[in-house]
Amino acid sequence: MSELIAFLEPDRSVIARRAAIIADLADLVPASSLITDARELVPFDTDAFVSYRRMPLAVVLPETTTEVAAVLKYCNRNGIPVVPRGAGTSLSGGAIPQEDAIVIGVSKMNRILEVDLPNRCARVQAGVTNISISQTVEADGFFYAPDPSSQLACTIGGNIGMNSGGAHCLKYGVTTNNLLGVKMVMFDGSIVEIGGKALDAPGYDLLGLVCGSEGQLGIVTEATVRLIARPEGARPVLFGFPSSVAAGACVTDIIGAGIIPVAIEFMDKPAIEICEAFAQAGYPMDVEALLIVEVEGSDAEMDAMLGRIIEIARTHGVKTIRESQSATEAALIWKGRKSAFGATGRIADYICMDGTVPLGQLSHVLEKTSEIVARYGLRVANVFHAGDGNMHPLILFDANDPDESRKAEMAGNDILKLCVDAGGCLTGEHGVGIEKRDLMRHQYTDADLAQQMRVRAAFDPKWILNPSKVFPLDGRNGAYADETGETAGKTAA
Amino acid sequence: MSADAILNPKTEDEVARIVRDACEAGRTLAVSGGGTRSGLGRPVEADTALSLSKLSGVTNYDPSELVMAARAGTPLAEIEAALAANNQMLTFEPMDHRPLLGSEGAPTIGGLFAANVSGPRRLSAGAARDSLLGVRFVNGSGEIVKTGGRVMKNVTGLDLVKLMAGSWGTLGVLTEVIFKVLPRPEATRTVVVRDLNDAEAAEAMASAMAMSVEVSGAAHLPVSVSYKFGDLFDGQAATVLRLEGLDASVAVRSERLVAEMGRRGAVSVLNAQASAKVWRDIRDVMPFAAQRTKPVWRVSVAPSAGHQLVAALRLQTGVDAFYDWQGGLVWLQMEADPEAEMLRKYVKALGGGHATLVRADAATRAALPVFEPQPAPLEALSRRIKQQFDPRGILNPGRMTVAP
Structure with a gap:
């Protein structure tokens, strides 16, 4: 099948040296941390953006920062590209390798190093899963706020790479707002520490820059993250609407009235049907769109806030209002929502878009999205974080049909352009990866991108870190040069 | 400053032209907004002054989207008035430096972000940098660059927005800022x-922050400072914990917090009006506003280390102190000498952090590192980044560190 997205032309001279490189790596890490067997490499040939696959040269799973440093130093010296990897749950292809690259995975670095409750933070290795941080401090009444749908599997290192969000970031912010410090290995194997338990270090905000840099600036091996006191209670409520437009308008009015719930999630009819069939969450089936609005606090607080939200929902003709009556019911409501991607995957292949639009544009963009997908003869299910305008249209298709696959990708591209044209952006929380790389010029001018690429080059002058990602492959030449004046990057495939 | 002219561009294109010309001629520019913080940071030595004060006006504001866009030179007062008219506010409660520094003029929205100025609510709502969603700026080569946007979630490309916040005009001249705003709390x-x-x-502040009552400000005013708040605290030390939100909710949370804190000392509750005054004074460091000749430091450490730092300093030198951010932000007024070395030595010994010399005369600020010196690798990285924005070093040379 012909691919829409190109990778950099692999460096044949690196591939030719594979045996020697593997022998050298064996000196740097324990045998149990080095994967070279073709069958064992297969799980690493893609991430959750499964339409694209590339077999890496080898995979290294270091156990310490020192090992990461040794491997990076070696790769830099020998001109071998490196693709960092967390749990491989990226939906944008951020962790997809290339044939001449070493994958450095942080999954074995999965210890929680310190929990400091008086200072409300935890220091963890990059390979800990997102959920395990909250689980560790749950009994003490704390949690770690960003909660991507993949939180059972995804790592904090990957979260930092993509600046991950989640349903609850409407109130608590995304990864960058909850990250206090990192230990990071630079392209040349040197180790730096940025930030820490003290807030807002003066000097350029390197921490803010590293967060969301998609593994292009260094490999994070440790992180210090903010812990927050758990709310006394939380109550998700289902609101069913006669139309998507009514649900969208209700979201705008809730926020406009000065009410900020912890989460406002949106599902359209196809998404409701898919999730209900899978999770039996008790979602109403006689509505066109559903909002899950979660409030938190004491009962009195939740009642007060819900009272106002219900009033607003009524002005938009809400048909069903269902409050969860127990913790089990609340968990079920969220299970339905959080399993949306998995449930969709059971009935069809899908690609998930991640554009974000200003709240006032929600209804317009939803309508246009349906039109675009229909034009390609495909179906779409919408399930997304409405409170912050972060859309997730799931475009359904049959991956065995090359024509459909191509159409799905093209529809996705059209939707993302629509989001940008509506005043939004290509990606709210999944990252650019390879998926949105070639659309970057739709959002940014050449001068905008050149400035970003120059900053990238200040961290990784030879572009050995995750080189096929984020920035369009064409137009890289001459846009930047390393310190020796040599132009980095190679011609696109 | 040896500036021979003050340029007041009215459009972004004019800013770009000015910077481009300066870049070609190798002339340095002192970039400012309202100038109320020009006495903070290292003194700039530049050929020409570039003021953004004429590049003014709110460019986009739809209250139901909780986002505002404004040209960099828009006076803060204008921004706050527009927000107040819609019952909204900035998220980060920025400090007004005029009382502490004795400066005049009108703070601008661009200046706030360029200095990443945050106040007490930083503890719960994040810093200025956290609310900044997008910027337009002119880099040191005179190119207009935009980064970020006007949506709450955006991971499209490198987050240069964060880099611009707190860069004190040394990476680019901000021309427009887009930021998140919040509804004003109904009750405080x-x-x-x-x-x-x-x-x-x-300990009390840490235990309050561990409760599910959503404290939005946690400060401690020792006796030497609390008396400056009139008879509000009867001359006793005061630990103040702010609650904000819906009326019914604040009432419930306040009861819970009073019950818990009652085990630690005598407890009282300030109403909205008294609260507003106390937190404004804490925000603007009013307790140290009167004696302008004394050096003032802003020190950020782990919250549990703040009081240890002050205790250690008190054994060595004359110092007055109070605490914000759960104890992690320490405001220090030195009796005489800034004692930079001693202070930074203790900060390091207590687990690390950073000390910024906020108030001192120009000679002292030129001679001492005003901002905490960075570890060598980060310093090198920062210099490389500066190079990529401002290759000829013409923007605010020397403002953050000694010019290369």
Whole structure:
């Protein structure tokens, strides 16, 4: 099948040296941390953006920062590209390798190093899963706020790479707002520490820059993250609407009235049907769109806030209002929502878009999205974080049909352009990866991108870190040069 | 400053032209907004002054989207008035430096972000940098660059927005900023715990932050400072904990917090009006506003280390102190000498952090590192980044560190 997205032309001279490189790596890490067997490499040939696959040269799973440093130093010296990897749950292809690259995975670095409750933070290795941080401090009444749908599997290192969000970031912010410090290995194997338990270090905000840099600036091996006191209670409520437009308008009015719930999630009819069939969450089936609005606090607080939200929902003709009556019911409501991607995957292949639009544009963009997908003869299910305008249209298709696959990708591209044209952006929380790389010029001018690429080059002058990602492959030449004046990057495939 | 002219561009294109010309001629520019913070940071030595004060006006504001866009030179007062008219506010409660520094003029929205100025609510709502969603700026080569946007979630490309916040005009000249705003809380109360010493106060604040009552400000005013708040605290040390939100909710949370804190000391509750005054004074460091010749430091450490730092310093030198951010932000007024080395040595010994010399005369600020010196690798990285924005080093040379 012909691919829409190109990778950099692999460096044949690196591939030719594979045996020697593997022998050298064996000196740097324990045998149990080095994967070279073709069958064992297969799980690493893609991430959750499964339409694209590339077999890496080898995979290294270091156990310490020192090992990461040794491997990076070696790769830099020998001109071998490196693709960092967390749990491989990226939906944008951020962790997809290339044939001449070493994958450095942080999954074995999965210890929680310190929990400091008086200072409300935890220091963890990059390979800990997102959920395990909250689980560790749950009994003490704390949690770690960003909660991507993949939180059972995804790592904090990957979260930092993509600046991950989640349903609850409407109130608590995304990864960058909850990250206090990192230990990071630079392209040349040197180790730096940025930030820490003290807030807002003066000097350029390197921490803010590293967060969301998609593994292009260094490999994070440790992180210090903010812990927050758990709310006394939380109550998700289902609101069913006669139309998507009514649900969208209700979201705008809730926020406009000065009410900020912890989460406002949106599902359209196809998404409701898919999730209900899978999770039996008790979602109403006689509505066109559903909002899950979660409030938190004491009962009195939740009642007060819900009272106002219900009033607003009524002005938009809400048909069903269902409050969860127990913790089990609340968990079920969220299970339905959080399993949306998995449930969709059971009935069809899908690609998930991640554009974000200003709240006032929600209804317009939803309508246009349906039109675009229909034009390609495909179906779409919408399930997304409405409170912050972060859309997730799931475009359904049959991956065995090359024509459909191509159409799905093209529809996705059209939707993302629509989001940008509506005043939004290509990606709210999944990252650019390879998926949105070639659309970057739709959002940014050449001068905008050149400035970003120059900053990238200040961290990784030879572009050995995750080189096929984020920035369009064409137009890289001459846009930047390393310190020796040599132009980095190679011609696109 | 040896500036021979002040340029007041009215459009972004004019800014770009000015910077491009300066770049070609190798002339340095001192970039400013309202100039109320020109006495903070290292003194700039530049050929020409570039003021953004004429590049003014709100460019986009739809209250139901909780986002505002404004040209960099828009006076803060204008921004706050527009927000107040819609019952909204900035998220980060920025400090007004005029009382402390004795400066005049009108702070601008661009200046706020360029200096990443945050106040007490930083503890719960994040810093200025956290609310900044997008910027337009002119880099040191005179190119207009935009980064970020006007949506709450955006991971499209490198986050240069964060880099611009707190870069003091050394990476680019901000021309427009887009930021998140919040609804004004319907109710505010402040729970006051009396007569705790600094260590007890640190514990009390940590335990309050561990409760599910959503404290939005946690400060401690030792006796030497609390008397400056009139008879509000009867001359006793005051640990102040702010609660904000819906009326019914604040009432419930306040009861819970009072019950918990009552075990630590005598407790009272300030109403909305008294709360507003206390937190404004804490925000603007009013307790140290009067004696302008004394050096003032802003020190950020782990919250549990703040009081230890002050205790250690008190054994060595004359110092007055109070605490914000749960004890992690320490405001220090030195009796005489800034004692930079001693202070930074203790900060390091207590687990690390950073000290910024906020108030001192120009000669002292030129001679001492005003901002905490960075570890060598980060310093090198920062210089490389500066190079990529401002290759000829013409923007605010020397403002953050000694010019290369």
